[in-house]
Amino acid sequence: xxxxxxxxxxxxxxxxxxxxxxxxxxxxxxxLENIELVRTVTADRDxxxxxxxxxxxxxxxSEARMYERSGPSVGVAMGKLILMPLGREAILSxxxxxxIGEELAEISIRECLDYVERFSEMRLDTGILIVRDGTARxxxxxxxxxxxxASDTIAGLxxxxxxxxxxxxxTAREIASSMADNGxxxxxxxxxxxxxxxxxxxxxxxxxxxxxxxVKDGAVCQYLTDEETLGVILLLGKYKSRNVDLALPDAAVTxxxxxxxxxxxPVFDQDGRLAELRVKLSLRANVINIAGEADITDEAVxxxxxxxxxxxxxxxxxAAVRRSQELKLDYLDLEGVIRRSSPLKxxxxxxxxxxxxxxxxxxxxxxxxxxxTYDIADPPELSGKEDKNPWEKLIESLxxx
Amino acid sequence: xLKGKAKTPAPPEPESGAPVSAAALxxxxxxxxxxxxxxxHIGGDTARLARLCFIDGLVxxxxxxxxxxxxxxxxxxxxxxxxxxAVVSMLLGGSVYVYTAKRRDKLGELAGxxxxxxxxxxxxxxxxxxxxxxxxxxxxxxxxPKEEKxxxxxxxxxxxxxxxxxxxVRRKVRNAHLKIKEFHLGQRADTAAALIYIDGFTNEGIxxxxxxxxxxxxAEGVLTSAVIEENIVDNYRSPFPQVISTERSDKxxxxxxxxxxxxxxxxxxxxxxVPGTFSQFMKVPExxxxxFIVASALTLLRYLAVxxxxxxxxxxxxxxxxxxxxxxxRLMQSMIxxxxxxxxxxxxxxxxxxxxxxxxxxxxxxxxSPIGETVSIIGALIVGQSAVxxxxxxxxxxxxxxxxxxxxxxxxxxxxxxxxxxxRFLLVLAAxxxxxxxxxxxxxxxxYHLASLESYGVPxxxxxxxxxxxxxxRALFRRSMTVKRDREPELKxxxxxxxxx
Numbered sequence: 001x002x003x004x005x006x007x008x009x010x011x012x013x014x015x016x017x018x019x020x021x022x023x024x025x026x027x028x029x030x031x032l033e034n035i036e037l038v039r040t041v042t043a044d045r046d047x048x049x050x051x052x053x054x055x056x057x058x059x060x061x062s063e064a065r066m067y068e069r070s071g072p073s074v075g076v077a078m079g080k081l082i083l084m085p086l087g088r089e090a091i092l093s094x095x096x097x098x099x100i101g102e103e104l105a106e107i108s109i110r111e112c113l114d115y116v117e118r119f120s121e122m123r124l125d126t127g128i129l130i131v132r133d134g135t136a137r138x139x140x141x142x143x144x145x146x147x148x149x150a151s152d153t154i155a156g157l158x159x160x161x162x163x164x165x166x167x168x169x170x171t172a173r174e175i176a177s178s179m180a181d182n183g184x185x186x187x188x189x190x191x192x193x194x195x196x197x198x199x200x201x202x203x204x205x206x207x208x209x210x211x212x213x214x215v216k217d218g219a220v221c222q223y224l225t226d227e228e229t230l231g232v233i234l235l236l237g238k239y240k241s242r243n244v245d246l247a248l249p250d251a252a253v254t255x256x257x258x259x260x261x262x263x264x265x266p267v268f269d270q271d272g273r274l275a276e277l278r279v280k281l282s283l284r285a286n287v288i289n290i291a292g293e294a295d296i297t298d299e300a301v302x303x304x305x306x307x308x309x310x311x312x313x314x315x316x317x318x319a320a321v322r323r324s325q326e327l328k329l330d331y332l333d334l335e336g337v338i339r340r341s342s343p344l345k346x347x348x349x350x351x352x353x354x355x356x357x358x359x360x361x362x363x364x365x366x367x368x369x370x371x372x373t374y375d376i377a378d379p380p381e382l383s384g385k386e387d388k389n390p391w392e393k394l395i396e397s398l399x400x401x
Numbered sequence: 402x403l404k405g406k407a408k409t410p411a412p413p414e415p416e417s418g419a420p421v422s423a424a425a426l427x428x429x430x431x432x433x434x435x436x437x438x439x440x441x442h443i444g445g446d447t448a449r450l451a452r453l454c455f456i457d458g459l460v461x462x463x464x465x466x467x468x469x470x471x472x473x474x475x476x477x478x479x480x481x482x483x484x485x486x487a488v489v490s491m492l493l494g495g496s497v498y499v500y501t502a503k504r505r506d507k508l509g510e511l512a513g514x515x516x517x518x519x520x521x522x523x524x525x526x527x528x529x530x531x532x533x534x535x536x537x538x539x540x541x542x543x544x545x546p547k548e549e550k551x552x553x554x555x556x557x558x559x560x561x562x563x564x565x566x567x568x569x570v571r572r573k574v575r576n577a578h579l580k581i582k583e584f585h586l587g588q589r590a591d592t593a594a595a596l597i598y599i600d601g602f603t604n605e606g607i608x609x610x611x612x613x614x615x616x617x618x619x620a621e622g623v624l625t626s627a628v629i630e631e632n633i634v635d636n637y638r639s640p641f642p643q644v645i646s647t648e649r650s651d652k653x654x655x656x657x658x659x660x661x662x663x664x665x666x667x668x669x670x671x672x673x674x675v676p677g678t679f680s681q682f683m684k685v686p687e688x689x690x691x692x693f694i695v696a697s698a699l700t701l702l703r704y705l706a707v708x709x710x711x712x713x714x715x716x717x718x719x720x721x722x723x724x725x726x727x728x729x730x731r732l733m734q735s736m737i738x739x740x741x742x743x744x745x746x747x748x749x750x751x752x753x754x755x756x757x758x759x760x761x762x763x764x765x766x767x768x769x770s771p772i773g774e775t776v777s778i779i780g781a782l783i784v785g786q787s788a789v790x791x792x793x794x795x796x797x798x799x800x801x802x803x804x805x806x807x808x809x810x811x812x813x814x815x816x817x818x819x820x821x822x823x824x825r826f827l828l829v830l831a832a833x834x835x836x837x838x839x840x841x842x843x844x845x846x847x848x849y850h851l852a853s854l855e856s857y858g859v860p861x862x863x864x865x866x867x868x869x870x871x872x873x874x875r876a877l878f879r880r881s882m883t884v885k886r887d888r889e890p891e892l893k894x895x896x897x898x899x900x901x902x
Contacts, residue, residue, distance in 0.1 A: 060738040
């Protein structure tokens, strides 16, 4: 027993001593204070090679720094870059975003994705963005301000973009998964916009979303419009909220569409062929602003708003589906939806999905409800009357159906 | 080196069967300044003498005078009795006002009685003595527990006198099946101990084994709890407690009613209970006083505290030294910032803080109560703050060590808390060597050790191990008192022992 205790103490002291000299048993040892934390990585085309840059900080108070290097491939350029932060050890495990320049993305995006997926330090939930109208490096440099690191600006956009329904930051995992399942994927695009500085500490550029890019065979093949992007968000279930302007004859009503649910049902004919895909869009919106003369408490005005809203949103969905069919790329994963909805019928379909998909009739129906107007003349029902007759409403709806 | 040896011949041992005489008894207690002996005239007759012997302090002087000497010297009572044999017979028959009277013909028994608070009337002519129990009332009265706080429960804690303790138990478990077996422990100190169990209900095997282990004790005396605990546990090398020790009589009785065997030792204000299992050390009597949902939540919190106190420093070391990718970005930034001005590596920083924490705790315990508390508070506040300001340690380390320390204080049993503290050090060393792999390996060894422990045939980790995962809820949650409670199946209690006779 005494020997065991002595051995244990000796091991303990040895371990502590070796740690003091930095000779721990496990080779992964890194001193925390020597770490350069990389938060954003960019990749741009540089002749026949690639230019990569990393953007990171040493600590909370220290200023963010940017390093860049070029090489024949992303891996080689990154290898050179890691040697750059003097006196510090760059780690890529906290990389939140990889920005890819438009030019490189149109030639090949595969190499960048490959690096994220294969390099053990990188995380699969790294967001991938394509930079429109410029290089990723310039955008990153332009976003950097003395008090607002570029990484924070990008992180801020990733938090808010879904809330305004203008896009969605797909991660490397989602992109790789979509590529494997559907042979194509969507990537969020951003662009830098030169704006007047509201305060001196921010960078020269501001960041704004620029729709989705469609990736096929490892390169961008198409950029989607804003309307198509909205439709994609609705169909993929990534929707959270969006403000929509409704044009009435004498006024413009802005509503916040807080609920948008899509329900897709395939219709098969008697021969087992896929005859149609019915998409039902349920919308629920609240008035947030009225410009001009419009009595929103008037039932007719309300109906007009609801009709206008439904038309805009269903139009976006139709546009998204149409573009997908034109490109013959099922990035909306309609195959998966139909397969999950009617697995046996889908398996028994006489025609292959690839043949059916481009000409599949897709019917989009919508129902928009203006829930709250926040008008003084139209106060919310507090007497409990609304709550008393939910059963009657249900019975009526059942009778109607 | 100390020279010389014990004076020979040694005084007769209490087991001695030598005949009784006043001279022999005085020889036994020769050199004992508290031994008193005087002659008493039986019935006031100067010709008939008895030698009254007692140990001053162990007996009540007024009781000896009032209840023994006064009736014995009363001529009306003993004046006409000339035969000493008749006197002895009258004494044993109740002519003096003492409720316990014993005739002793052997010197050893007589000496033993004197040491237990009896006074003796020695009749040299008859070579016999009569002893009367006249114990001194100078004993600590029953008070609220000092170490185990009572919020909503009985406040009668055990005291140093075993008889009082057995009385407390009897008052709570009024059952004729409650058996109290007496043992004498210690080769020299002769400490009385009591083995308590409910006959017909408590597993006989556990009772027999506990008796065997008590009889096996070969210590000189049983003056500390460790003598009992280390002699009656299955694995005395394990730092984890296997005997439940408590100063609360209600907890003691609760465990007796669950089928455990209790041990009380004269001179120790503690009750010991076997078998002790890990889940028992996570419970406090208050669990049965509060609402069952709150009690269950608090039990879960205590289990969480076990993980925190054990793993928090080791996890921090592993993550900060090797697995930085596990740290959220914002936290990582602030940790880098905080570490940038600290000259020591993370490993040294954590070990220094752990040692400082232990030193503060030890200082707080050893010093008198008001000073100890002040030292702990000042130490924690000023030393911690100063260390951070002087960049000796980073604030995150202070938070982690403090969190682990506070979590350790939630342990209902101090011995369990100490064992976990010891393991915490080992886990930190493993984390320093191998990061998360070291933590995982050390944790696996710890779990293996705990799972291999047994207490009187009951798996130490039951019901988590050894009972196929059944009855897990019993350890983690308290059921409502309106629901009939399950007995602990591992204790294999019998069906008897009901109060009805």
